[in-house]
Amino acid sequence: MTISLALSVLIGLVLARGRGDASTGxxxxxxxxxLLIGLSLDTLKEARWQADRDLFVAKVKELGAxxxxxxxxxxxxxxxxxxxxxxSRGVRAIVIVPHDSKTMARAVEIxxxxxxxxxxxxRMIRESNIDLYVSFNNxxxxxxxxxxxxxxxxDGKGRIIRINGAPTDDNAKxxxxxxxxxxxxxLDRGDIKIIxxxxxxxxxPENGKKIVxxxxxxxxxxxxxxxxxxxxxxxxxxxxLTEEGIAGKVLVTGQDAELAAMQRIAAGTQTMTIYKPLKExxxxxxxxxxxxxxxxxxxxxxxxxxxxxxxxAILLDTVAVDKSNLEATVIKDGxxxxxxxxxxxxxx
Numbered sequence: 126m127t128i129s130l131a132l133s134v135l136i137g138l139v140l141a142r143g144r145g146d147a148s149t150g151x152x153x154x155x156x157x158x159x160l161l162i163g164l165s166l167d168t169l170k171e172a173r174w175q176a177d178r179d180l181f182v183a184k185v186k187e188l189g190a191x192x193x194x195x196x197x198x199x200x201x202x203x204x205x206x207x208x209x210x211x212x213s214r215g216v217r218a219i220v221i222v223p224h225d226s227k228t229m230a231r232a233v234e235i236x237x238x239x240x241x242x243x244x245x246x247x248r249m250i251r252e253s254n255i256d257l258y259v260s261f262n263n264x265x266x267x268x269x270x271x272x273x274x275x276x277x278x279x280d281g282k283g284r285i286i287r288i289n290g291a292p293t294d295d296n297a298k299x300x301x302x303x304x305x306x307x308x309x310x311x312l313d314r315g316d317i318k319i320i321x322x323x324x325x326x327x328x329x330p331e332n333g334k335k336i337v338x339x340x341x342x343x344x345x346x347x348x349x350x351x352x353x354x355x356x357x358x359x360x361x362x363x364x365x366l367t368e369e370g371i372a373g374k375v376l377v378t379g380q381d382a383e384l385a386a387m388q389r390i391a392a393g394t395q396t397m398t399i400y401k402p403l404k405e406x407x408x409x410x411x412x413x414x415x416x417x418x419x420x421x422x423x424x425x426x427x428x429x430x431x432x433x434x435x436x437x438a439i440l441l442d443t444v445a446v447d448k449s450n451l452e453a454t455v456i457k458d459g460x461x462x463x464x465x466x467x468x469x470x471x472x473x
Contacts, residue, residue, distance in 0.1 A: 160190040162414045163211035163219040165204060165232075167248075169196040171328075171357060173381045174222070176403050177247075181220070184411035190418070192411075199327050201228045208232040212239050217418035220244045220259075220410055226251045226295035242417040246410050249295045251432045256417065258429055258438040259410040261401050263296045267303020269445045270378045273397050274350055275311060277376055282311075283349030286340045287322040288333050288362060290354040297324070300354055300380075320344045325358045333361030341369060350376035356386035356398055363394050382446060382455050387466045390448055397447040400454050409439050 162185050169175055178194055185192040193211055197204035204224050211219055212235065219236050221243060223229035230253035236243045242256040249258055275281050287304075290297030311317040321340030325332040333353060340348070346369055353359035359379035366372040372394045379386050380399035389395035413423045425437030446454050456463050 160415070160418060161214065161216040162190050162192050162411070162418060163208070163214075163216035164192050164194045164246075165207050165211065165219060165221045166194065166196040167204065167222045167224040168199045170198075171381075172383050172385075173356075173403070177222075177407050180404050180407035181411050184408045185415060188411060188415045190415050197224055199224050201225050204229065205232055209235065212236060212241060216241065218242050218244065218414040220246045220414050221250060222246045223248050223250050223294075225293040229253070242414075244410060244414055244417070245436070247296070247406070249299075249429065249431050249436070251295055253431065254434055255431060255436050257413055257423065257425060258431075258436045258440075259406065259413060260296075260438070260440060261406065261443050262440045263299040264303040264306075266380055266399050266401075266443050267300035267305075268307050269303075269399055269443065270300070270352065270354075270380065270397075271304040271307035273445050273447070274352060274376060274378055275307065275317070277396070278317070278349055280316075282316040284318050284320045284344075284347065285350040285352050286337055286348055286362075287319050288336050288351065288353045288358045289322065289324045290358070291326060291328045292324045294328070297328075297354060304352065320348055325354070325361075328355060328357050330357045330361035330364070333358030334365045335361075337362045337365035341365065346371055348375065350378075352378050355379055356381045356383040356395075359395050359398075360385060360389070363389060367394070380443075382460060384461050384465060387446075387451060387455060387461055388468070388470075390446070390451060391466050391470055393448075397445060400444045400446045400458075400460070402441065402443075402458065402460070406441055409441070413439065 164181055166174055182192045195207035197207055201224055219241055221229055226249055229250045233243045233250055233253040233255055244257045244259055245255050247260045289301050323336045351362045353362050356379035359377050362377055363372050366375055376396045378397050382398045382400040386395055386398045416423050425439055427438050428435040429438045444454055455461050
């Protein structure tokens with residue numbers, strides 16, 4: 126079987142479940158009445174997820190449907206209850222940002238029994254028969270972080286602290302794998318040494334701070350960079366660096382292009398982030414959800430294995446951003462305003 130044929134079959138499987146189970150009357154072509162789309166979020170504590178929610182809701186409305194949103198506050202039991210509640214309210218498709226990539230497999234099973242297609246948004250749902258995965262290319266995000274870092278280390282050499290994301294999030298492992306691909310030859314030669322590494326539970330900034338504090342306690346302040354998985358943990362790392370009087374003297378990565386991170390980049394305490402065009406991502410997810418709910422075709426040009434099946438996937442590109450190109454990226458796209466980023470600073 127050729128790759129193109131295999132993907133056609135996978136896409137066909139997406140559409141088959143999108144047509145719904147006639148016995149439930151939930152999924153399938155709209156037969157009148159309000160078309161409801163469920164969005165189950167892990168959390169709304171981070172600004173990034175608030176933006177995803179608002180953009181998704183607006184796009185679903187533009188497409189003639191209504192989004193019902195639930196946030197689980199990083200609680201697996203609550204997220205399962207949220208999804209059951211969405212099913213009981215008659216949604217015809219569910220989009221899930223899982224707190225735990227494996228636990229939510231049960232939610233996929235429950236939704237499918239009700240004839241409802243499920244899309245994994247931004248984070249894969251492992252070991253499930255998920256219908257579609259819509260995300261950024263997270264392996265590439267990890268590669269971009271590491272590529273940016275090694276190019277700016279003196280002669281490609283240095284000692285680094287690595288803060289990985291939440292161990293329950295499949296994306297954290299994919300990001301690490303992307304970083305590892307770039308770092309491996311440098312590590313093998315001994316040009317780069319990871320002096321301390323740990324996982325930041327729940328992606329919390331305070332856990333990023335604890336990891337850097339522990340590294341400094343064990344190894345001192347002789348290091349060149351902090352490879353932080355996202356902007357939240359980067360912010361925690363920078364708090365620790367500030368306490369030591371070395372903020373701005375150490376390279377610090379991130380991702381998500383959160384406003385606070387852009388302000389830190391402008392100020393010189395964080396050195397880079399990854400810009401992920403959320404409007405495009407949320408728009409693709411909303412369009413796919415509404416089309417699946419109506420039994421219409423969805424085109425997925427690639428796939429990713431989730432431990433059980435090859436999941437049809439829509440993967441979007443990302444951009445590495447630092448002080449040199451923030452105006453040409455996040456400001457130009459209207460993601461953040463120049464005034465907001467440089468508030469209290471002198472803009473160039």
